[in-house]
Amino acid sequence: MTSAPLVQIAYPDWVHEHIDWQTPVAGELDRMRLALALARQNVLHGRGGPFGAAIFEAASGRLVSVGVNLVVPLHNSVLHAEIVAFMMAEAALGSFTLGAEGAPAHVLYTSCEPCAMCLGATLWAGVARVVWSATREDARLLEFDEGPVFPQSYRYLQERGLEFEGGVLRAEGRAVLQLYRDRGGIIYNG
């Protein structure tokens, strides 16, 4: 019955080759390098937009989930890398929030500044901090629209306790976007 489909979301098989779930990652740059590696591999596998993400426990460095953009292969406009990472982290924890009382603080690392949808989702997912590599301006060069995000969007979220840091390993983040463009990747929703 086409009107009542089942939506199933799983990591692409290749993701597992790039992830070590067991070893904590202490440094922020190394955590970002995982998000960037996933973004790059998503391009190289030709399966989706040039975006990757990873969620770590802030203090322990434990990897909780990852995400890659699955919009095109799964026919699902919601499945930006950050959204996949949120869903997978919550499924792993069996909780609708990563910010439950007594839970360790979680940080989202993403290869590109979040769009309006993903930025809104950070609040509901309960991450304490969001760190990105390439900026909105870098994405715009690729004609990816980031949606209605304004300076006061960040202020609104900061007032609710979220922290943000952008431009971490930015050159590497831009390089992934450029790689996608060079390979003629589809600019959906451009």
Place this chain on the structure above:
Amino acid sequence: MTSAPLVQIAYPDWVHEHIDWQTPVAGELDRMRLALALARQNVLHGRGGPFGAAIFEAASGRLVSVGVNLVVPLHNSVLHAEIVAFMMAEAALGSFTLGAEGAPAHVLYTSCEPCAMCLGATLWAGVARVVWSATREDARLLEFDEGPVFPQSYRYLQERGLEFEGGVLRAEGRAVLQLYRDRGGIIYNG
């Protein structure tokens, strides 16, 4: 392996009792009544937030998908009613956008004004128009935060062709929120 879960999203069984997939619905009020009925039933079944949505083809009145809030039962902060409706519509169409060239215009009807995440998602989903019943102020009375949405958020989307109409059957929309509060429903992410 808890670190690589499968996320599965399906309509709750009870949804099918309230839906007639075969008969087009011509009037906007009747389309909104479906979104409101789903919101109300989601409360009565005690399975999630007091929010419902439905996507129709604008001209034909064909029902394409519905959504109810599944955040709590599916441990997934992303699954607002609107997001579920987008995902299900795209799965039914086998496309990552409802706004493909030559496709009929689609309208999202939702029982409450969209939050920042869902508003951002409207652009990627490719709906032409968004209509809601209860407003952000009504939701705030229930202590549901709508996230960083500002007047210029709507202007940004309108400049990209989206149309918005709020407060349709607002009294009924508010009544569903009140029903949820009266039954002591959990105010997650309050």
